[in-house]
Amino acid sequence: MSNEQNSSQDEDLYAIHNRLFFRVFQLGNTLDRQSAKELGVSPVHWAVLGALSREKVREGMSFSDLTEYLGVSRQNLDGVLKRLERDDYVIRFADQADRRAKKVILTPLGFEFWEQLQLKIYEFYRQAMEGFMFDDKATFVHFLNKLNAGMNNASLQPSDQKK
Known part of the structure; x- marks a missing residue:
């Protein structure tokens, strides 16, 4: 060639x-x-509420784990949590095992708000994905996951300068 x-x-x-x-x-x-x-609600508020509504984190989730799970910075998450705290949807508290670490938990009002959003979210998804067959959706998720992994692995630094 x-x-x-x-x-x-x-x-x-x-x-x-x-x-x-x-x-x-x-x-x-x-x-x-x-x-x-x-x-x-903004997508990040929606994502935080959804993450904290999961059964396995009903007792709270560490701030660090939440940033990792959502793929957001600590600063961005802090701003979102401040608004959610003002609305009484979440509470931050010291972790009993490590008093320096903070955990975040959804309040009863937060769960109620999340539950009220579910039908709207379902309908939003349904309308947004209209015209996609099930296999299209599964393939789309697969490719988005591949793109996300590729972006996470991208580095413009020479290999000898990587940490």
């Missing part, structure tokens, strides 16, 4: 990558706008 063919293929690959990542960016913005408009 000639250098000219390689260059053309590289340009095509760059263009499709650029389009794909731009669409992911647009998708995030649309989710942000539509969830606020239709559900009255």
Whole structure:
């Protein structure tokens, strides 16, 4: 293959990558706008409430585990939790095993709010995914997981400078 063919293929690959990542960016913005408009909560608030509503964390979840689970920064999560605390949907408290560590728990009002959101969320999902067959949805999840893993593994530092 000639250098000219390689260059053309590289340009095509760059263009499709650029389009794909731009669409992911647009998708995030649309989710942000539509969830606020239709559900009255931001996607990150929605995600925090959902994470804390799971049966296995009914007794609370450490702040650190919650940041890992959601893939958000400590600073972003702190801001979200402050608003949820103001609304009396969550409480932060010291972990009994490690008093320096904070845990987060959904309050009864938080559970009630989460339960009230469920029918709206289900309908939001149904409408957003209209036109997708079940196999399309499963494949889409698979590819999103692959993209997320690829982004998490991306590093522009030379291998000798990685920590």
